[in-house]
Amino acid sequence: MFDPTAFENMKVVLEGALYDRDLEGEIAILDRNDLMNLAKLSRHYEVAFSERDSSSVQCTLILEATLENLASELHHKLHNVRLAGVNLLILFKMEHENSLDLHKKLNGVLTDIWGAERTFTQKVSYDPFEETNRITKEISLKFNRLIGEEQIDDLIVMIDYMVESLQKINRLL
Numbered sequence: 001m002f003d004p005t006a007f008e009n010m011k012v013v014l015e016g017a018l019y020d021r022d023l024e025g026e027i028a029i030l031d032r033n034d035l036m037n038l039a040k041l042s043r044h045y046e047v048a049f050s051e052r053d054s055s056s057v058q059c060t061l062i063l064e065a066t067l068e069n070l071a072s073e074l075h076h077k078l079h080n081v082r083l084a085g086v087n088l089l090i091l092f093k094m095e096h097e098n099s100l101d102l103h104k105k106l107n108g109v110l111t112d113i114w115g116a117e118r119t120f121t122q123k124v125s126y127d128p129f130e131e132t133n134r135i136t137k138e139i140s141l142k143f144n145r146l147i148g149e150e151q152i153d154d155l156i157v158m159i160d161y162m163v164e165s166l167q168k169i170n171r172l173l
Helices: 006-024 067-074 100-114 149-172
Strands: 027-037 042-051 054-065 087-097 119-125 134-142
Touching (some): 006 027, 006 054, 006 149, 087 100, 100 149
Antiparallel strands (some): 054 087, 119 134
């Protein structure tokens, strides 16, 4: 038997909390991937979900741990508290009319929920040959630091923020 890593512990807690909400009917889990990259010895876990009654906006939670993150946690000679932990990324995907006002409103809503110290990036794609003003957008939310196992309770609270973000984005669209 081995001692699970911070990545494993956080993944299990998040997965359990998200599936509980799915069972309660609040959200609908749409996709899940749990990958290990054997070439780089890294881990990647992602789960995508939407509001139960509206799938127009999708939220994807991504946990990643590199070889450096895992080694600094597991190997006593390489132990480095600054490198032990996981990277957390949250993505919101949606389609809507291309409107500068709406782009600003979406950014404002997310800043109100998550705080100004987070980094939000909006990426837009569209088919230039289609005669429509509709775009596909992905908004990424980065925390600009590693998340440690001591913050595992904060991850549960983050699910509330993700659900609130889905609800408010859906209302804007």
